[in-house]
Amino acid sequence: MxxxxxxTVNDLKKEDVDAIMKMASSIHQGNYxxxxxxxxxxxxxxxxxxxxxxxxxxxxxxxxxxxxxxxSNSSKIKGESDADTIQTISKYADILVLRHPKNDIMxxxxxxxxxxxxxxxxxxNQHPTQAxxxxxxxxxxxxxxxxxxxxxxxxxxxxxxxRSLLELLxxxxxxxxxxxxxxxxxxxxxxxxxxxxxxxxxTCIDKDQIDQYIENVDVLYMTRLQEERYIGREIDSRKFIxxxxxxxxxxxxxxxMHPLPRNEELPEEIDSNYRxxxxxxxxxxxxxxxxxxxxxxx
Ligand code: NCD
Numbered sequence: 001m002x003x004x005x006x007x008t009v010n011d012l013k014k015e016d017v018d019a020i021m022k023m024a025s026s027i028h029q030g031n032y033x034x035x036x037x038x039x040x041x042x043x044x045x046x047x048x049x050x051x052x053x054x055x056x057x058x059x060x061x062x063x064x065x066x067x068x069x070x071x072s073n074s075s076k077i078k079g080e081s082d083a084d085t086i087q088t089i090s091k092y093a094d095i096l097v098l099r100h101p102k103n104d105i106m107x108x109x110x111x112x113x114x115x116x117x118x119x120x121x122x123x124x125n126q127h128p129t130q131a132x133x134x135x136x137x138x139x140x141x142x143x144x145x146x147x148x149x150x151x152x153x154x155x156x157x158x159x160x161x162x163r164s165l166l167e168l169l170x171x172x173x174x175x176x177x178x179x180x181x182x183x184x185x186x187x188x189x190x191x192x193x194x195x196x197x198x199x200x201x202x203t204c205i206d207k208d209q210i211d212q213y214i215e216n217v218d219v220l221y222m223t224r225l226q227e228e229r230y231i232g233r234e235i236d237s238r239k240f241i242x243x244x245x246x247x248x249x250x251x252x253x254x255x256x257m258h259p260l261p262r263n264e265e266l267p268e269e270i271d272s273n274y275r276x277x278x279x280x281x282x283x284x285x286x287x288x289x290x291x292x293x294x295x296x297x298x
């Protein structure tokens with residue numbers, strides 16, 4: 001038994017991250033044991049999902065556990081509150097995985113649960129399990145580097161995956177083993193406020209300058225534009241789209257990451273290039289989530 005809830009990256013201590021990464025790596029190599037007793041994981045997704053929900057469900061089945069899922073025709077359509085729903089489901093399950101469209105609601109909702117809650121994304125705020133997957137993937141391909149340049153493109157303002165990844169990277173006691181240089185393309189996003197690591201360099205560039213900087217990048221972390229969140233806010237119509245020409249400018253050992261789903265920013269023709277690691281990220285999601293479930297309830 002490790003963590004109680006995982007609501008934000010800040011619930012993680014160095015030893016939790018180390019334990020989860022180590023166990024995920026052993027699971028990755030095929031070495032793991034089923035849960036000591038049969039447990040039930042409940043998925044409650046009040047916002048759409050493919051990877052996060054199904055990888056948690058698959059992770060639980062692989063560990064020999066069972067799943068219950070809140071259906072779309074639940075009593076929410078009769079006006080039942082989210083708090084009552086959570087209070088109810090937590091009587092039936094040993095762990096809840098919860099996604100919600102509202103920012104900063106997890107702490108409030110978790111109070112209604114008798115069992116641990118994992119935040120599977122709250123609005124544009126946090127996505128801590130994706131951050132663990134992303135750090136695992138970054139380390140997987142960059143273990144020998146002393147300095148790491150990560151470029152973030154796409155929707156830096158609303159991306160909860162970037163926000164959580166930055167917060168996880170910020171905690172330099174996590175022994176990342178490399179100095180960071182972060183490059184971002186959005187002047188609005190408070191990346192410089194979130195990142196406060198000694199030795200970390202931050203460069204804010206314009207979208208038109210991406211091709212000048214891309215040759216120095218070790219990790220290109222792309223995101224889609226979260227159009228569903230742009231209510232009353234102007235969308236910058238100049239989208240960054242990855243091309244084969246840009247790909248050829250990248251270092252031979254650079255990697256491209258994307259939390260997915262993708263839109264036109266990442267054309268399918270990029271997938272066959274060896275630098276494309278976003279489907280490996282998808283696969284790593286299973287290892288991290290299996291490790292997390294074991295850490296919390298086994
Ligand atoms: C993302 C999410 O839901 O935050 N996907 C994921 O969980 N892997 C990214 C997105 O919606 O753009």
